[in-house]
Amino acid sequence: MRRVRWLWHRMASAMRLLFPLLVAALACAPSPAKAAVPSQGRRLTIVAINDTHGALLEVAAPKWIASSTESEIGGADWFGGYLEAIRAEAKEHGGAVIVLDAGDAFQGTLISNRFQGRSVTDVYNALGVTAAALGNHEFDFGIPVLKERIAQARYPILAANVFLKGTRQRPDWLRPSTIVDAGGIRVGIIGLATVETPLTTNPALIAGIDFVEGGAVAAQEADLLRSRGATVVVISAHAGPGPPENEIQRIAEAVRGKVDAIASGHHHVSIGPPPLVVENVPIVQSGSKLQAFSVIELALDANGRVTSFAVNEGSLPRSGGPQAILHTYRGQPAQWRGRRIEPDARVAAILRSYDREVRALRETLVGETRVDLRKGSGNDLLGNLTSDALRSGAGGGLKAQFALQNAGGLRISEIPAGPITFGQIFDLYPFDNEQVVVSLRAIEVRNALEAVLHHGKGPMRVSGLRYSIDWEKFGAGSDPKGAPDGAIVVRMVDDGGRVLCETTSCGRHACQSTCAPGTYTVSVTDFLVSGGDGLTMLQGAPKRSRGILARDIVVAYVKEHRPLTMEVLGASQQPRWTQTGSARRVQMGE
CATH class of the missing domain: 3.60.21.10 (Metallo-dependent phosphatases)
Structure with a gap:
């Protein structure tokens, strides 16, 4: 059975x-x-x-x-x-x-x-x-x-x-x-x-x-x-x-x-x-x-x-x-x-x-998907959907160059092909977190991607960039929590292939990285800006917000892009993150 x-x-x-x-x-x-x-x-x-x-x-x-x-x-x-x-x-x-x-x-x-x-x-x-x-x-x-x-x-x-x-x-x-x-x-x-x-x-x-x-x-x-x-x-x-x-x-x-x-x-x-x-x-x-x-x-x-x-x-x-x-x-x-x-x-x-009292709202149709939306590997369709939405400016939200969506913020593993209801989006995204756009240097974006891996909650779902996790190259897999910055996420590029950050060498306590200059706008949630999932580097970053719930932005994006397809979700492109090797298991709860 x-x-x-x-x-x-x-x-x-x-x-x-x-x-x-x-x-x-x-x-x-x-x-x-x-x-x-x-x-x-x-x-x-x-x-x-x-x-x-x-x-x-x-x-x-x-x-x-x-x-x-x-x-x-x-x-x-x-x-x-x-x-x-x-x-x-x-x-x-x-x-x-x-x-x-x-x-x-x-x-x-x-x-x-x-x-x-x-x-x-x-x-x-x-x-x-x-x-x-x-x-x-x-x-x-x-x-x-x-x-x-x-x-x-x-x-x-x-x-x-x-x-x-x-x-x-x-x-x-x-x-x-x-x-x-x-x-x-x-x-x-x-x-x-x-x-x-x-x-x-x-x-x-x-x-x-x-x-x-x-x-x-x-x-x-x-x-x-x-x-x-x-x-x-x-x-x-x-x-x-x-x-x-x-x-x-x-x-x-x-x-x-x-x-x-x-x-x-x-x-x-x-x-x-x-x-x-x-x-x-x-x-x-x-x-x-x-x-x-x-x-x-x-x-x-x-x-x-x-x-x-x-x-x-x-x-x-x-x-x-x-x-x-x-x-x-x-x-x-x-x-x-x-x-x-x-x-x-x-x-x-x-x-x-x-x-x-909630049935009518729960059953309200907001869109349609022609493919099963599942959490998974580097082409995580639920992760692609939510991070793309956060970056898009849909629903009156702020546009950004990149977006980061923590995996722990996505609370169901699948939305099957077919109509999408508000209740399904709510079950996926139940937290009343607001969108916040922060200004970060490339090295700070890289460090944010690593922070969730240090604490066992990654990989981060992303939009506008791609990155490579390598637990073997610099030996980070043996001690994920103690690995120096740059030892885990060894390469990060934007959607055009421009290198944003790349680690060239690592010692026991520090790594040498080549990172692009300037700052970038990054769409996240107020949970992450407050230091959630270990992202303390975001707490002091310059930020903007219109007070719009991230969930409402996702709903608006689904409405604007119906029906969702593999092409809309970016699944026909290269994976947004790849992983080489494995780490000594680190797991945080939910």
């Missing part, structure tokens, strides 16, 4: 990313108790989701995984149906269920952004979410709106490692942890934000806040929760396993013997099979956009202490990996351990109410 193959591929891809971490973790960690569904004693079931990004509605499965019987996946109402089945099973066995969200719940879709996350919070309230971690994108609507969501939520949004800048004082609107009574089991829950927040969030939105390493803080918080009577302690962390930093492994090592399970997020990967266990602590992550969830089952002794655990036992499409929120499976209604899944009617009613 195509869907199963696709999900297995995604999980396999995630495990290739995680393999070095797994080897190291399992080599140094004590062997866990046998991981089987507890059959005796009390059981605490943890259901974990992460990186919902406002994806409350079911979505059509991409055409390469769809079949005649299985064409949708996800949906908060369907997730609610799975929760009903899991809770019913727990009740039969005298167990209890908690639901953890590992952050980045709000930002990303029209049904969420139009209401600044209020719709997501209403849905989470109806689902009975127990607690959530603070994700980096929870700040995207500003701290005043975040405070509103915290007040609205009937569950705590937690982060123990967030402090007022230069102090060890936490903001008065944010809690580090909580203790809940789950069917008589006292469960301590610690929330953690990622230390990458200053890089992955508009710095202007988090001024005055520090994000510190979570491990030591979580260990202290775990001791405090135990002293207050918690017999089980878990972490919900918006932090993931992306090497080389392995933030979630550092956290797990720091809380050894103090914490029983971790729900993680931020990297949008599906962990397992096999399960990830670090220092005898099971760690789960379930992709993104509410298309899957993970289950950790903890067996407890008479004192409420954990004696063994099981991770994603019996999940589909493959036991040991996250449970996909399938509506059908192999042509039959979806089930959870023999219980048929039906959408949660209360959640469905909430979704209908919000969807009525």
